[in-house]
Amino acid sequence: MAKIAINIATGSLQQEEIIVGIDLGTTNSLVAIIHPETKQAVALKEHDSSSMVPSVIYFDGQSNVTVGDEAKKKLISSPERTIFSAKRLMGKSYNDIRNRSAAFSYKIIDDNAESLVKVQVGDKFYSPVDLSSYILKELKHRAEHILKTPVNKAVITVPAYFNDAQRQATRDAGKLAGLDVLRIINEPTAASLAYGIGISREENKVIAVYDLGGGTFDISILRIAGGIFEVLSTNGDTYLGGDDIDQAIVEHWKKELGISTEKIAAEPSLNQALRLAAESAKKQLSVTDSYETTLEDYELKISLAQFNTLIQPLIDTTIRSCKSALKDADLKASEIEAVVMVGGSTRVPLVKKAVGEFFGREVNDTVNPDEVVALGAAIQADILAGNNKEFLLIDITPLSLGIETAGGLMDVLIPRNTKIPAKASRQYTTQVDAQSGMRISVFQGERDLVEHNRKLAEFNLSGIPGMPAGLPKVEVGFLINADGILTVSARELRSGVAQSIEVKPQYGLTDSDVEKMLLESITHAKDDIAARALAEAKTEGEQLLKTTERFLQKNAELLTKDELLQTASAMQALQLSITMNDKDLIQKKTEELNEISRPYAERIMDEAVAGAMKGKNV
Incomplete structure (x- = not known):
């Protein structure tokens, strides 16, 4: 039996569930739809208010969350509890942002580690996925309030340079907000769609999209042919805007x-x-x-x-990026057939003048530069809903594909809705000293724990040379060919040991199986992401305990009695917290052990370096 939604505001029947387009921005975010009557893309807003929601999150003393304009007011009165520019943290490790952490007025856990960054507010710890999910949840509520109908499906945009980890983090944030993310699309692709470029299948064009947002700048050169958008090059600065x-x-x-x-x-x-x-x-x-x-x-x-x-040097930097992007695409400025302007900062007259002069043509800035990306996402959503038959839709993967990692977690390499053929790879390492083999278990599904997904294949990569934990580099690669056949390979990069397996097409799932798995992923999103966060916190805590233990075995005589006692006490507290299944407590105790061990670890390292340098001319 087909479900038919009723729009309470108009009383009209909606044959199809609404799919919204979302621009999840560094400074502002917004949501757009195709208007049911005019068939034009419109950004959703209430009455005379702005369509934009500031990407700012405020946590009060009771961990209640406020997002948007009200949260922005707290930037002055409660800077340590007010999070801005969360998008800059997406998919990033501590090492990625440690040189920039001073720019944030809130506490980013400054641990010299490769695990994902966390933000501390009071005694609570939030990942960038958590933070972005609060913004997406606010956009979802806002859309539902304006449209008077449930909103559960979305297309979300990301910068063209976002890597796999950042795209996956964006998908996870959508899922946690209760949204089925049908597609993650590049912001320049969305912007060109909003100008009607690339909608006709006959069109063949090379365009530049100049995007100067609140926190980031990027220039993308796209080739559009037969309804397919190809990113020829992208350049920019994730810390310029x-x-x-x-x-x-x-x-x-x-x-x-x-x-x-x-x-x-x-x-x-x-x-x-x-x-x-x-x-x-x-x-x-x-x-x-x-x-x-x-x-x-x-x-x-x-x-x-x-x-x-004052701003001329900043504009000059963006023009240098434009030159680099053209060079990478092996094109001249005169070969660019259209220049699309995106981002509120492109309203600055000097910016428009400089970009127009560089490309030698008038720029496209007639669509509101703040809304252009969201409007394009709404057009893409309309295409996915099947309302625009002119547009070419490529074959896609029905469900996400990934492997099992520590803690029984699903690490997605190829997200669902990825167009095929497709390939992706990621590097992993060993957890135990002298580990000679690694089991690669391949899963399909949308849940965060592999136990809830469908196992497709499993094989062992054996013959890894004996090395300390963390030293081997095992690259796992997924390749789906045009027939939908998945090949999974694993290779230890230092020794060249390799193994691969072929998995058959479509993996024997019916449409109803796929639908059921998708529905379960949304229904259990909150529990799943909590389980993932707990598993990651436990793994991180256990790794720290092992590392600290090894360090103490080698250097105990260089520590004071007080340092040894404090460390033992902190290790015991962390060990106990791991058994209590409380993510925030584990992260708190992990951070406390880090705080205690960091000063003496740095001291011993400095002494070792000084000793090694004695008698040497540098």
Whole structure:
């Protein structure tokens, strides 16, 4: 029996469930749909309010969550409890962002490790997936409130340069928010769709998409042919955007008014207030020649000429990226047939002028640059819903494919809805010293624990040379050919030991099996992600205990009695927490052991280096 939804607002019958397009942005996020009557893409907003939801999350003392404009107000009053730019943390390890951690006013756990970064607010620990899921949940609620109908399916956009881990993290965030993520698409692809470029199957074009958002800049060169979008090259800077334009104004005011770095460090709220004033100045200077306001005892002023001088180096950096992207694509600027502008910062007149001059053509900026990506995602959603028959849909994988990792977790290498043929690979390592073999178990499904998914195949990679845990590098590769046949290979990169297995097409699942597995993944999303987080916390805690134990065996005589006692106590507490199945407690005890061991580990390392250098000329 077919389900028919009724739109309560209009009383009209909806034959198809609504699929929304979501732009999950660094600074702002928004949701769009194809209007049922006009058939045009529209960003959802209430009355005269903005379509944009600031990508800001505030946690009060009871861990209640607020997202959007209300959360943004807390940037000044409670900076340590207010999370912004969570997208910058997606799929990142501690090492990836440790040099940038000072830019965040909240606590990022600064551990020299390769595991995913965590944010600490009070005694709670949140992953970037958790944080992004709160933003997506807010967008889902907002869409449901405006449309007066349930919203469970979405297309979500990501930057073209996002790697597999970052795309998977975005999918996980959608799942945790209660959304079935039908497709993750590249932001430049979405932007070109919003301009109608690439919708006709006859179209054959090479275009540039210049995206200067709040926190990131990227330039993508796309070839569009027969409804297929191919990213020829992408370049940019994940730490350059409107935020940096704002910061240039802040630095100008600090210098002009003699506000010291020490004063800013002592008053985080002053820095946030200056940042918000700078944002207002940037917006006003797009339409007027000057800006002035008062903040506490300070008179803040800036002219358009001063502003242009301040931001010229930032614009020059983006143009250098454009040159690099063209070089990588082996194209000249004159061969680009259209330039699409994306991101609120492209409203700055000097940016438009510089980009137009570089490419030697007028830029496309008639669609709201803040909304263009979400509108394109809505068009893609409409295509997936089968409402646009002109568009070519490639064969796709019906369910995610991955392998089992420590803690019985499913590590997805090829997400569902990936177009085929497709290939993906990822590196893994051993957990035990002198481990000579590794079992590769291949699974299909959307749940976070492999026990809930379907096992497709299993084989052993044996003959790994005896090495300390963590040293071997085993690359596992998945390749699906055009017939849907999956080949899984494993290779230890240092020794060259290799093994592979072939898995048959479609894996014997009926459409109803696939539907059931998808439904279960959404129904159990919250439990699954909690189970994954707990398993990851346990694995991380156990690894730290092993590492600390090995370190103590080698260096115990170099530690003070007090250090030994503190370490033993912290290890015991961590060991106990692992048995208690409380993720936050395990992470807290892991962090406490790290805090105790880090100073003496660094001291012993420094002494060892100093000893090795004695008598040597450097």
